[in-house]
Amino acid sequence: MSDRSRIAVDAMGGDEGLAVMLAGVARARRDIDDISFLLVGDEPAIRAGLANHPNLSQHSEIVHAPDVIAGDEKPSQAIRRARTTSMGIAIDCVKQGRAAAAVSAGNTGALMSMAKLSLRTMPGIDRPALAALLPTLGDNDVVMLDLGANTECDARNLVQFAVMGAAYARTTLDLSAPRVALLNIGSEDQKGTGEIRDAAQQLRAATHLPMRFAGFVEGDRLSRGEHDVIVCDGFSGNIALKTAEGTARFVADLLKRAFRSSVRSKVGFLISRPATELLRDHLDPNNHNGAVFLGLNGLVVKSHGSANERGVATAIGNAAKMVKADLTRRIIEDLGNFEAKAAA
Amino acid sequence: MSDRSRIAVDAMGGDEGLAVMLAGVARARRDIDDISFLLVGDEPAIRAGLANHPNLSQHSEIVHAPDVIAGDEKPSQAIRRARTTSMGIAIDCVKQGRAAAAVSAGNTGALMSMAKLSLRTMPGIDRPALAALLPTLGDNDVVMLDLGANTECDARNLVQFAVMGAAYARTTLDLSAPRVALLNIGSEDQKGTGEIRDAAQQLRAATHLPMRFAGFVEGDRLSRGEHDVIVCDGFSGNIALKTAEGTARFVADLLKRAFRSSVRSKVGFLISRPATELLRDHLDPNNHNGAVFLGLNGLVVKSHGSANERGVATAIGNAAKMVKADLTRRIIEDLGNFEAKAAA
Numbered sequence: 221m222s223d224r225s226r227i228a229v230d231a232m233g234g235d236e237g238l239a240v241m242l243a244g245v246a247r248a249r250r251d252i253d254d255i256s257f258l259l260v261g262d263e264p265a266i267r268a269g270l271a272n273h274p275n276l277s278q279h280s281e282i283v284h285a286p287d288v289i290a291g292d293e294k295p296s297q298a299i300r301r302a303r304t305t306s307m308g309i310a311i312d313c314v315k316q317g318r319a320a321a322a323v324s325a326g327n328t329g330a331l332m333s334m335a336k337l338s339l340r341t342m343p344g345i346d347r348p349a350l351a352a353l354l355p356t357l358g359d360n361d362v363v364m365l366d367l368g369a370n371t372e373c374d375a376r377n378l379v380q381f382a383v384m385g386a387a388y389a390r391t392t393l394d395l396s397a398p399r400v401a402l403l404n405i406g407s408e409d410q411k412g413t414g415e416i417r418d419a420a421q422q423l424r425a426a427t428h429l430p431m432r433f434a435g436f437v438e439g440d441r442l443s444r445g446e447h448d449v450i451v452c453d454g455f456s457g458n459i460a461l462k463t464a465e466g467t468a469r470f471v472a473d474l475l476k477r478a479f480r481s482s483v484r485s486k487v488g489f490l491i492s493r494p495a496t497e498l499l500r501d502h503l504d505p506n507n508h509n510g511a512v513f514l515g516l517n518g519l520v521v522k523s524h525g526s527a528n529e530r531g532v533a534t535a536i537g538n539a540a541k542m543v544k545a546d547l548t549r550r551i552i553e554d555l556g557n558f559e560a561k562a563a564a
Numbered sequence: 565m566s567d568r569s570r571i572a573v574d575a576m577g578g579d580e581g582l583a584v585m586l587a588g589v590a591r592a593r594r595d596i597d598d599i600s601f602l603l604v605g606d607e608p609a610i611r612a613g614l615a616n617h618p619n620l621s622q623h624s625e626i627v628h629a630p631d632v633i634a635g636d637e638k639p640s641q642a643i644r645r646a647r648t649t650s651m652g653i654a655i656d657c658v659k660q661g662r663a664a665a666a667v668s669a670g671n672t673g674a675l676m677s678m679a680k681l682s683l684r685t686m687p688g689i690d691r692p693a694l695a696a697l698l699p700t701l702g703d704n705d706v707v708m709l710d711l712g713a714n715t716e717c718d719a720r721n722l723v724q725f726a727v728m729g730a731a732y733a734r735t736t737l738d739l740s741a742p743r744v745a746l747l748n749i750g751s752e753d754q755k756g757t758g759e760i761r762d763a764a765q766q767l768r769a770a771t772h773l774p775m776r777f778a779g780f781v782e783g784d785r786l787s788r789g790e791h792d793v794i795v796c797d798g799f800s801g802n803i804a805l806k807t808a809e810g811t812a813r814f815v816a817d818l819l820k821r822a823f824r825s826s827v828r829s830k831v832g833f834l835i836s837r838p839a840t841e842l843l844r845d846h847l848d849p850n851n852h853n854g855a856v857f858l859g860l861n862g863l864v865v866k867s868h869g870s871a872n873e874r875g876v877a878t879a880i881g882n883a884a885k886m887v888k889a890d891l892t893r894r895i896i897e898d899l900g901n902f903e904a905k906a907a908a
Contacts, residue, residue, distance in 0.1 A: 292752065356814075357817055368749055371749070371756065372757060405712055405798070405799055405802040405803065405806075410638070412715060412799070413716060413799065438802075438806050439802070439804070439805070439807035439808075439809075440806040440810030440813070441810060442811075443811065443814040455756070455757065455800065456799065456803050458782075458783070459747065459749065459800050459804050460783070460804070461783070462749075462783030462784040463783035463784065463786060463804045463807040463811070464783075464807050464808075464810075465784045466783055466784035466785060466788070467787065467807070467808045467811035467812055468811055468815055470700075470701060470787040470788075471812055471815040472815070474701070475819070
């Protein structure tokens, strides 16, 4: 079992419980060759759960952790319990080189704080950012960051997010020069905050990097497939992401209501069911699960707290892709190039 | 013709041109009794356009304006042209008491700056906010503000927006004690920026006002019908509003694509067409058009630049409702109560 392709999983995090986590990991193991796991958490419970997944048992090792971080635990309190909790120990496996990435569905704030304290930020990076892939009408998903790790950001943070996001898009979406845009409330140069305008100026000048800066993008064009990376502060990013999720669910609920409105509609719905299922599949957050903290000296992936078996498997699949692409090293190289040019 | 029920319309603003504006006004006139108009803009053009709308002709007066504010004109430049432009003159009609409200589909930033300069903010209000009604799964629409007039806001601004938004909800949605929430990136007390947390503290203490403060709301619950007023800074509000619009369109596009994916789906689509039309109707921005600048000594309503005839009529209908409800006076009273208690 090579450490290069081993993933540490916080088996105890998430709202759905250990059984769903293990089922998700087992599913990922079936989908991905050459991958193995450190399952971190309560050893007897994990051992019992593994009885249902003989294939996973063969490719995993249990790492006992007596404690669990609570969903509403404050980050400042959580970091004091790093050594005894499944989340803290999973991150530590990455630090020790025992695993190539850690995946957790637990408390995002605690995960961020613990990961930053343990793995430290990359050279030149002030703050890590939470990045995810979102569905679009185009051929590719779009990378969006920050999604809530940093409530307020200055121009330097935003520029670093752009560089990290572009590196992520190159490795995950196989693009040579991703189109990067800053989220703003208008497309004209004078729109938005001073921080955003400063960041735009710096990105316009950074022509040596393998990315294309495309200026500002407004909220109504995020999913048009016109950009590969959308950069924003964590507050706006979280608002946009959750508003998009909520609106998609809202439209689906309206559609359901509309289909129930008459017998004729019900018949139409039954006939066109494959179409609406295709839609549901495309919008299901479980098919887009697995946000990564970019900017750390090690990979930490956040799975949605309410992800189901498929969602957990998607998050692990994303983590495996990032490991294979050597994402951390490539981002460090990219940032180095940028800093060197900026200093010259 | 009573000035109390007369609305000044910037006939030249908007992307769709004079003919659509006039058709929208004529439609509003058919829908609403006891309403009349000042049509502000190029007199010969308006006169020619009115030939198609004899009923509107009987209930309107033309006010000539030689110039038009351009869509990309900077607010600082626009305010110097207030006296000769259709937008500036429409606002001036409100200031002079010749009209009870002004409606424009032109440049939002210019409209905001001109309106603020001409009508001034209400006593105790530092900045006006752009407010609109958005569709929900509940019985009522939800009021959301600010939607882009103020890029950055402090706690005092947010509290004033809450009070103004509540007054708007009481008059427009006929609610006695609207449920007011602050848009945030989590529901726990320690989430978000210092400004938002301070505003929450002040609103929690303001128990004498006819509204119920419901704490924080996240982006995914905006359209659940759980709140009547959502308060945020103009940057977040614009991002949320446009992301919601974009996502609704995205889902509709996916649905269209899904329905085209097979003959069976196409047949299902045809049969269930009334249902999908119901959906389209519910989501159509033209049915929710007409954002108002709250906090001014006079009513100024912004119609979407790309609104169609129905959209323009909806915006005018909203303006007429606000006039009838005496919105400006009621908000001034509310703010007075709040300030008196705060000073006590």
